[in-house]
Amino acid sequence: MSYAIPTSNINMEPFMKMPPDFNRKSIIMRTDKVYECEIINIVRLTDMEKLFHLRIIDPVEAELFKFKPGQFVMVELPGFGEMPISLSGSTQRKGHIGLCVRKSGKVTGMLHKAVVGAKIGIRGPFGTFFPMERMAGNNILLIAGGLGLAPLRGPIYWVNEHRSEYKDVHLLYGTKKPEQILFDYQFDMWARIYDFDIRLIVEEPDDRWKGRVGLITKLFDDMTIDTGNTYAIVCGPPVMFKFVCTHLNKIGLPMDRMFVDLERRMHCGMGKCCRCMVGSTFTCVDGPVMDYWTVMNLKEAI
Ligand SMILES: Cc1cc2nc3c(=O)[nH]c(=O)nc-3n(C[C@H](O)[C@H](O)[C@H](O)COP(=O)(O)OP(=O)(O)OC[C@H]3O[C@@H](n4cnc5c(N)ncnc54)[C@H](O)[C@@H]3O)c2cc1C
Numbered sequence: 001m002s003y004a005i006p007t008s009n010i011n012m013e014p015f016m017k018m019p020p021d022f023n024r025k026s027i028i029m030r031t032d033k034v035y036e037c038e039i040i041n042i043v044r045l046t047d048m049e050k051l052f053h054l055r056i057i058d059p060v061e062a063e064l065f066k067f068k069p070g071q072f073v074m075v076e077l078p079g080f081g082e083m084p085i086s087l088s089g090s091t092q093r094k095g096h097i098g099l100c101v102r103k104s105g106k107v108t109g110m111l112h113k114a115v116v117g118a119k120i121g122i123r124g125p126f127g128t129f130f131p132m133e134r135m136a137g138n139n140i141l142l143i144a145g146g147l148g149l150a151p152l153r154g155p156i157y158w159v160n161e162h163r164s165e166y167k168d169v170h171l172l173y174g175t176k177k178p179e180q181i182l183f184d185y186q187f188d189m190w191a192r193i194y195d196f197d198i199r200l201i202v203e204e205p206d207d208r209w210k211g212r213v214g215l216i217t218k219l220f221d222d223m224t225i226d227t228g229n230t231y232a233i234v235c236g237p238p239v240m241f242k243f244v245c246t247h248l249n250k251i252g253l254p255m256d257r258m259f260v261d262l263e264r265r266m267h268c269g270m271g272k273c274c275r276c277m278v279g280s281t282f283t284c285v286d287g288p289v290m291d292y293w294t295v296m297n298l299k300e301a302i
């Protein structure tokens, strides 16, 4: 009997030069440690979203836990389940973690019922991050749609903590309705103290809304973007970042200067279960942060 031997490597996307690094995967698999955390504050942001402030209980573990803007943790609610949530806050506050969670199902629903003092577990941090150091010396465009502002708070704090290293910073934020706007109590601080240019837009205004109306790309109409000296970070639903990145690319911003946060259903968060795979790419390990060029070349990524 003769077998046809495949001529191409089944582990490789057609565009990839290298097969996935399974050795790297096994290194990541060793990081399945659970940090026990206490919820020390809860901020109700909208009907659907809450910001949870967590403190890692063990002081030695608190010292050891480090993350970069754009990474995520697996949140464990013993007896209920686990879910990936982006780290939404400063990387500098040792042992303190912010998680902005939308109530959308079983585990998020249970977390929304938690009270201050409740104990939960986190594993991580996992995934790739926004290359903030590489962006130094440039203008930064931060663009978020809806819940996308949660992961964007990592870069927001980072830029402020290293403000002199970055030039102009623009934050463009769009939601469907005004009542879905997150973190509006921080906008004044981001504008005055962080020196950010903040532009908001909603699709469906109510009677009280005095701001702009339309899709987020409309905010580009009266902006001049120096495409040779700008990096963009775009977080939101794939349909939104596709439109935003296509527009930015049309006006001359190279695709490898745009970074997006690609979310997929995840289970282990560390390259073990294959639930998050797009082609041969593990979104939990090779993402969730990717440059737009890479995303464009991933089959069925968006
Ligand atoms: C990298 C990453 C970062 C995320 N960051 C945030 C965040 O900052 N805030 C936030 O509110 N949500 C975030 N999500 C989405 C969040 O993980 C889901 O809303 C959550 O898992 C839903 O769980 P559930 O049990 O409440 O819903 P159910 O629908 O009951 O979930 C059932 C199962 O499906 C999985 N699941 C369901 N929806 C998603 C989803 N969209 N992504 C991944 N797994 C899913 C869950 O892990 C769970 O095991 C993120 C997802 C990813 C992949």
Ligand code: FES
Pocket (backbone or CB within 6 Å): 265, 266, 267, 268, 269, 270, 271, 272, 273, 274, 275, 276, 277, 282, 283, 284, 285
């Ligand atoms: S979530 Fe399990 S491999 Fe990515």
